[in-house]
Amino acid sequence: MAIKDLIEHSPKRRAFLKTFAIGTAAALIPIAPPSSRPTSQLQALPPDKIRRNDMVYRRLGRTGLYISEISLGGSPLPDERLLFQLVERGINYIDTSDSYENGNCERKVGRLFKAVGRDKIHIHARFHLEGPWTEASLIASVERSLRRLGTDQVEILGIHGVEKPEHLTDERILGAFEKLKGKYRFRGLTCHVNQHTVIPKAVESGLYDMVQIGYNVFDIQETEKEVKTYIDYLGESGIRKLINLARSRDVGVTAMKVLKIGGRRQDLTAYKKGGPSLYPAMLKWALENEKLSAVVTEILNEEEMKEDLGAVGLPLAPAERRMLHAHVAANAGSYCHSCGLCQAACPEKIRTADISRCLAYAEGYGKRARAQAEFATLLPAIAACEDCGACERACPYGLLVRDRTRRAEGMLA
Ligand code: SF4
Ligand code: SF4
Incomplete structure (x- = not known):
């Protein structure tokens, strides 16, 4: 039975509606049809991908999990009504952290589990290295996260925002992972800064099953002659090379910061004159990279849901590619x-x-x-x-x- 059917017919759906107090109108939310797209828009899929309804799922490296190629970042999550809709539309991977929304992100996901079933969502839960952290404080932090999530195991337990490669083999962290065995299935991490040193170490250590990195259309510069300094800097650790390195060891890779510059609220007047829309193009550009398993993004309203889910499984059109090149050329100096x-x-x-x-x-x-x-x-x-x-x-x-x-x-x- 398909996920949508499970949700539609499960008593948990009713419990969900009650729990989330969204009333009769929300009960009328349509469940996505088997595919709302013309067949001509559907691409043939390579072996590491599965299509179900309008969502494409990609294998997350050696974890063997298949995650929705558009996935959800939890800082912040949308309101609970929209969150439920997103799950109905096929999103099955959510990124959480103990620091997001003072723990309310995890609480919200906990309520989602109760509503749709724990097995419908893969979680990448993360702990922070902040303050005078110790093995015991990391364990306590993860235990608190599990309580807020209302689960005794997450799919991926990760370190949030690793900046120093030496942290990846720090005995306090490895000790915490060891003592928390059974409460997670795979290890991961996210990295915003120093990706060129952190990611190789994560891959080479063999300790981490997936990594989440920043990957953005501005990395298009890797192929642009006029930004030679960028190529000089990147050397053997360009973002795409980092992704390739991880995948060569079957470490799964997800991407964040895909919509950075300027995020959602930048003035996009220049892109709204009947041409293609910027955000779906940025998502499609990232997803062109078959070695990525998902783009992790925030979806906070219906318009963003439409834009982002509209990018699933579709190639970047020539007009979109031209627009992205122009966008990068115009904004590279401030990115x-x-x-x-x-x-x-x-x-x-x-x-x-x-x-x-x-x-x-x-x-x-x-x-x-x-x-x-x-x-x-x-x-x-x-x-x-x-x-x-x-x-x-x-x-x-x-x-x-x-x-x-x-x-x-x-x-x-
Ligand atoms: S100018 Fe830059 S490098 Fe120099 S002290 Fe200030 S922040 Fe540091
Ligand atoms: S300001 Fe320049 S050097 Fe500093 S993090 Fe950004 S791109 Fe790197």
């Missing part, structure tokens, strides 16, 4: 790749890459509160800035790092 080289060069250890990420949260994604909360932890160190310019000289993309720091301070302090 931060989160490589981390600027902050590594700062004699005062000011975390300029993280500051830049806060700026992206605020300007691109409209997540001002989150940006302010993170920026507050970075602000005290900025006072030590000597305006030496080392951060800018280190940036392989020529970004005005000091300007970005000042802008962040003006906007978020």
Whole structure:
């Protein structure tokens, strides 16, 4: 029986409606038909993919899990009515973290489990390395997450936002993973900064079954002659090469930050003149890479749901590709790749890459509160800035790092 049928006929659906208090109107939400697309739009699938209804599922490396190629990031999750719709439409993978929405992301997923059944959703739950963490504190944090999720096992337990390769083999972390055995099936991690050092170490260690990395249409520059410095910097650790490296060991790869710059709320007037839409094109561009298992994105309203699910299983059209090239050419000078080289060069250890990420949260994604909360932890160190310019000289993309720091301070302090 198909998932939609299980949901439709299960008593759990009724429980869901009650739990989520969404009433009669929501009960009329249509279940997706077997396929709402003309056959001419459906592509033949390679062996690592499965199509069910309008969703395509890709194998997540050696985990053997098949996850929806459009998957959900949990910071934040949509309201519960939309969350249910997204599951009905085939999304089966959600990214959670103990820090998202003060634990409410995990609570919401816990209620979703009760409504649709635990087996309908694969979870990548993650713990943070913040504060004076110890093996015991990591274990306690995961136990709290499991309680909020209302499950005794997650599919993937990961480390959130790894920045230092040495953390991947840190005995406190490995000790926690060891003691938590049975409460997760596979190990993973996410990485925003220093991907070029963290991901190879994760792959080579053999300890991690999947990695989640930033991958964005601005990585299109890897093939553009005019940004030679980027190629010089990337060397053997370009983002695509990182993906290839992981897949060569059958480590699964999911992508985040696919819609970065400017996130959802950037002024898109330039793209709304009857031409193709930017966001589905960005998603299709990422999904062109067959080695990726999913794009993890946020879907917060019906329009975003329509845009994102509309990208499933479809190739990037020539007009969309031209638009993306134009978009990259116009905005490359302000796109931060989160490589981390600027902050590594700062004699005062000011975390300029993280500051830049806060700026992206605020300007691109409209997540001002989150940006302010993170920026507050970075602000005290900025006072030590000597305006030496080392951060800018280190940036392989020529970004005005000091300007970005000042802008962040003006906007978020
Ligand atoms: S200009 Fe400031 S932030 Fe940049 S490297 Fe120098 S001290 Fe660090
Ligand atoms: S500002 Fe430049 S060096 Fe710093 S993280 Fe962004 S791209 Fe890398």
